[in-house]
Amino acid sequence: MPEIAESTLAGRPRTRAEIGLAGGLLTLGAVALVLIEAAPGDRAATAFTHALGISLPIALGLFRLSRSRNDRFAWLLVGIGLLWSLTTLAESSAPVPYTIGRTAVWAVEAALVYLMLAFPFGRLHSATERGLVWAIALVAGLLYIPSVLVAPFPEPSPWASCGTSCPQNAFDLAAGSPVWVDGFVRPLREVAAILIYGAVATVLVARTRRAAALMRRVLAPVAAVAIFRAAILLTYSVLRAAGFDSGAMEAIGWLYMLTLPLVTLAFAAGLVRQRLFVADALEGVTIGLKEHADASTLRTALASALADPSLGIVYWVSGEGGRWVDETGWPARSPQRQPGRAITEITVDGRRLAAVTHESGLDPIVVQAAGAYALTTLENERLVAQLQKSLEELAGSRRRIASVADRERRKIERDLHDGAQQRLVALRIKLELIAERLDDDDPQSAAALRKLEVDVDGTIDEVRSFARGIYPPLLAERGLAEALRAAGRNAPIATRVDAGAIGRHNPEIEATVYFACMEALQNAAKHADGASGVTITLSENPALSFEVHDDGHGFTETNVVNGNGLTNLRDRMAAIGGEVEVRSVPGEGTTVIGVVPEG
Amino acid sequence: MAPTQRTEPELVPAVGAEALVGILVVDDQLVFRQVAREVIDATPEFEILGEAGSGPHAIAATDELCPDLVLLDVRMPGMDGIETAGRLTAAHPEVVVVLISIDEPQYMPDEVASSGAAELVRKQDFGPALLRRVWQAHGRAPEA
Numbered sequence: 001m002p003e004i005a006e007s008t009l010a011g012r013p014r015t016r017a018e019i020g021l022a023g024g025l026l027t028l029g030a031v032a033l034v035l036i037e038a039a040p041g042d043r044a045a046t047a048f049t050h051a052l053g054i055s056l057p058i059a060l061g062l063f064r065l066s067r068s069r070n071d072r073f074a075w076l077l078v079g080i081g082l083l084w085s086l087t088t089l090a091e092s093s094a095p096v097p098y099t100i101g102r103t104a105v106w107a108v109e110a111a112l113v114y115l116m117l118a119f120p121f122g123r124l125h126s127a128t129e130r131g132l133v134w135a136i137a138l139v140a141g142l143l144y145i146p147s148v149l150v151a152p153f154p155e156p157s158p159w160a161s162c163g164t165s166c167p168q169n170a171f172d173l174a175a176g177s178p179v180w181v182d183g184f185v186r187p188l189r190e191v192a193a194i195l196i197y198g199a200v201a202t203v204l205v206a207r208t209r210r211a212a213a214l215m216r217r218v219l220a221p222v223a224a225v226a227i228f229r230a231a232i233l234l235t236y237s238v239l240r241a242a243g244f245d246s247g248a249m250e251a252i253g254w255l256y257m258l259t260l261p262l263v264t265l266a267f268a269a270g271l272v273r274q275r276l277f278v279a280d281a282l283e284g285v286t287i288g289l290k291e292h293a294d295a296s297t298l299r300t301a302l303a304s305a306l307a308d309p310s311l312g313i314v315y316w317v318s319g320e321g322g323r324w325v326d327e328t329g330w331p332a333r334s335p336q337r338q339p340g341r342a343i344t345e346i347t348v349d350g351r352r353l354a355a356v357t358h359e360s361g362l363d364p365i366v367v368q369a370a371g372a373y374a375l376t377t378l379e380n381e382r383l384v385a386q387l388q389k390s391l392e393e394l395a396g397s398r399r400r401i402a403s404v405a406d407r408e409r410r411k412i413e414r415d416l417h418d419g420a421q422q423r424l425v426a427l428r429i430k431l432e433l434i435a436e437r438l439d440d441d442d443p444q445s446a447a448a449l450r451k452l453e454v455d456v457d458g459t460i461d462e463v464r465s466f467a468r469g470i471y472p473p474l475l476a477e478r479g480l481a482e483a484l485r486a487a488g489r490n491a492p493i494a495t496r497v498d499a500g501a502i503g504r505h506n507p508e509i510e511a512t513v514y515f516a517c518m519e520a521l522q523n524a525a526k527h528a529d530g531a532s533g534v535t536i537t538l539s540e541n542p543a544l545s546f547e548v549h550d551d552g553h554g555f556t557e558t559n560v561v562n563g564n565g566l567t568n569l570r571d572r573m574a575a576i577g578g579e580v581e582v583r584s585v586p587g588e589g590t591t592v593i594g595v596v597p598e599g
Numbered sequence: 600m601a602p603t604q605r606t607e608p609e610l611v612p613a614v615g616a617e618a619l620v621g622i623l624v625v626d627d628q629l630v631f632r633q634v635a636r637e638v639i640d641a642t643p644e645f646e647i648l649g650e651a652g653s654g655p656h657a658i659a660a661t662d663e664l665c666p667d668l669v670l671l672d673v674r675m676p677g678m679d680g681i682e683t684a685g686r687l688t689a690a691h692p693e694v695v696v697v698l699i700s701i702d703e704p705q706y707m708p709d710e711v712a713s714s715g716a717a718e719l720v721r722k723q724d725f726g727p728a729l730l731r732r733v734w735q736a737h738g739r740a741p742e743a
Contacts, residue, residue, distance in 0.1 A: 417701060422631055422701070425631065429725055430634060432726045433641055433727075436726070486705065489706075
């Protein structure tokens, strides 16, 4: 499995600051040198070009290093910026620095070829690319740099503003230019250079065309600049060979010099497009998984988001040594590397989750980001589904508990009615019968019995009240409206019940609403200062709902006391999946509103 | 505490009852029917014509026994006392129907008022004095 670049590590701030400082100083130094030494008419433009050539690659390299210390391409950018600074010496009027500067040009040219071909990962992709880099290195190493020892530098040159009046080659050991250098080496190396740059442009264009959508966007600017550079070099070389020495040559020279900053800008444009693509890819994954997230839709979402229809994904299942499975859960082969394909492992929090096979042109960092996001979304969906299922089970359990509790309450009330209450009533009646019999013969005993009757009456009243408090018989027999009307008639505060024509509901729902209304009514009787009455309204629109409104003084959040009563009310309603809300406005009274879901 | 037994009693017409106020006691609770019988037996002007344990049985018993007064429990399974009262008074407007209940009148359904029953009383108040009062208010004067 290929290793993923540690994209999340940041470069050391001190190293970046040191490089930045060095780059800044080199830029200033180059500008100063040019302003002092360059040909009078060209100083500003030459200084600007060199400043761009040094600072742009270094700045872009440092920016990438701030995000990843191990970014190979970033280090290449920094390197070529530093190397370019040497070429500024070619503006010097002194032979030695001039010579060093002109010699350094070919190091820059070779490095630029490597840079263009290694964009954006900092590595060469094919044998052809490696061959081209070797070729330019050989041309530089065998045909250019050695010729420094035996011949003057060709004039004019885009790398020096001295035109045809340049300093001597300080390393030239031969007097004059050997015939074989002018007649063979120079034409050969210029033709070789033109061919190599043409090949570089061709390779970049081909790579751009073959690439997936992301890489096309990223490579296109660099390929365009490569074509431009090759064309400029060809034109300049031809014109120089023909002996042209005109304003057009100069202009073409400037254009050639500007291609390095242009290449850097092309790199930057490509990288910006890459980041935009990552954002698009993540958005695409979000949209693709929005409707329904599971393993089968994940592949489609990722393939669409990354614009790679051939994208494949296998999942890692840990346990018993671990194995790979496909999206349906069947065992799958471990991902195999294939020509033109790459494998990116998706990890989240250090755990291996999946492996994605994709176009080799796709940035593995993008694949990792999109894949990790998608899998995290999937995991979240699964967790949310689990949570929802748990909540449903919990709600069902609460409803069952509430239902069992109501059944038990009804049973207790029925048992009390059919048992203790009947016996107490019978006892009371019998006591009166006996008392009546004893009225004439034994009035004292009769009086004693009548005292007992009072006690029995009290007991009957208590048991009756207790039974009604457990479950009002009217609620079971006649439903919510009748039960609330009866309760309203006996409430300690004037109560009106407006129930319309509501029908019967499940016993637990009726009981919950009844007791919720009673709780609200009792709260109003106890706490609603200044209330003259309470209205209980029931409706079915279509869910069963109730409102208990008092015309008291109302309250604010700061002066309300959330006692057990309100908590009980909320708990009762929540047990059947209902909701309750308390609204109060000072001066306008308080309303308790409850809604019970249908079903 | 086990609930009291609900049973359907036999219809037992009394002998020589023409001068007395005949009462049919209707309640699904055996305990109350037994104590009601004791009260009626202890009230000379009244006699118990029979007992019924449900609304339909009460209607059949009224048809057969022609009581003067029907003592009818409100809370019975199936056809409750209110519905039974409505049917009885419709079929036998001359019969005085008195609803009785363990619960207090203010907790009774609104239909009690339109059921045709002459009065609603608490079970615990039932006794000879109540019988006489009710009959005096709604029926013929009892023969002493």
